[in-house]
Amino acid sequence: MNTNKLGNPAVVGLAGFGLTTLLLQFHNLGLIGLGPVVAMGFIFGGLAQMIAGFLEHKMGNNFGFAAFTSYGAFWIGLGIIWILNNAGIYASSHTDVGFYLIGWTLLTLIFWIGSLFIHTAMAITFSTLLLGFILLDLAHFGFPEMTTVAAYVLIVCALAAWYMMAATIINEVSGKQLLKSGKPWIKLN
Template sequence: MTTANSTTAKVTLSDTTSNPAPLGLLGFGMTTILLNLHNAGLFELNSMIMGMGLFMGGSAQVIAGVQEWKKNNTFGATAFTAYGFFWLSLVATWLLPSAGLNANASSAVAMGFYLGLWGLFTAGMFVGTLRINKALQVVFGSLTVLFFLLAAANFTGSHMIHTLAGIEGVLCGLSALYACIAQILNEVYGEEIMPIGKI
């Protein structure tokens, strides 16, 4: 009978891929600003908003979410893919009734429930940001308020609440744009040029 000595080698892999969060925040931030300029009454719902919803708000965030998944970041993967598909589903609610698929347009009450449910999800995600950084707390906190304001506007038919939601939504989008640029510049310069309030 022969025995063989065996050795165990530990292999460590180094992640050299870039941070996908700025792309996701950019897609979310820019699209949120543009839609909420519409909600605030500056211009009508148009193809520019839908195009941004399909590609920057939707596709870019889903790509960022898949990259976060590869980095073992459950929060980032869930957030970016979920909100990416939110934008795609929102554009679908606008386009499906006119696409010849016999789909009825969503009522205000249906949209109220749709937006309210997204508000509940976002409130849960906000709790997660309490362990990440203050910049994301502002993004997710203001997004929670935005969803509930938009839901209330749909349930009540209040133009005032809808306009208020638009103004608040622009601020939410700007906070995401800030977090995007801050992460890029802080990495490029190797120091905190724009604070994000690390915890």
Template sequence: MSNNVYEIKESAIADPGPLGLACFALTTFCLSMINAGLVDKAATIVVIALALVYGGATQILAGMWEFKKNNVFGATAFSSYGAFWISLGIFDLLATLKLVTVPSQGVWLFLLAWTIFTFYMWIGSFGTNKALVVTFTLLLLAFILLTIGAAGNHAAHTWGGYVGIATAIVAWYTSAAGIFNTVYGKVVLPVGPCKK
């Protein structure tokens, strides 16, 4: 036994990836249903709550645990998109309460910046697995369409919603694969390793 009573033993942690992907998928799905026009815009209040708590704070926690697992891609993705959701939730909440008016150019700038970030995360995803490559390919396309939509193109905004729904479905699949493959100790849902 060590004489140092403050010695901390290294402990393994579970993979935070499925949690981060679930947070991302669920929040993306709800917002995208509104963007696609399949759910009334009044449902935005549900997205605000999800953006602040599940897609935001909980996803950031998953990102912090990815740092613990030394996964720079997962840590950067989950922490950043968690912050995206909190930011979006805050300005949607302020707009809903009529405390601020978010200018369309501000929304465009916000989405353009996230499109740029998503572009290089998409390139980084090529070093992960095929399921994440598909997730980030769809996410990048969704951001491009939503950015064009924020510039005044309503059709692009609607298509961005549909692509966002597809993004959420693939992210949910990838999350489920991480859970099922771990608890059953075998490949139940394949994610397809990328060639390195």
């Protein structure tokens, strides 16, 4: 019998998701250039998050597997779009990116529904992510001022993801539940 304790891959996935989301919102607010976002989009938001997703699969967590690998692919895909645009290889228009975001909004809707059955911290993270995507969709289709509103909503999303990461790490190392994740918003019995 194997008694080795495995680490929780969600901490890396949540860290990568939160950091890359936060950096993109700093960019959307005009505080930083796109370079750090692209770098983290490939490495931490992309590759590390996908690895976390693959490890969630090994742990038997379908939600974590699907979410982390999906959003890891989102960041890598978005990074590729930006690089191709910058290099003039294949230009994606503002509308093209808008349709890319609509696809991700629809996928996020599915994850949002699933998050309602997990716990409050997860539901808050996915509620703000879904709202952020909707606002970015609007920004790409005629309401550019929504980019700023989306940035603030998605900063909350990033911090909510980091809260879950912090709760997992701090609760484990302290041996106590110091940070609570809350109850599911929907519980079927």
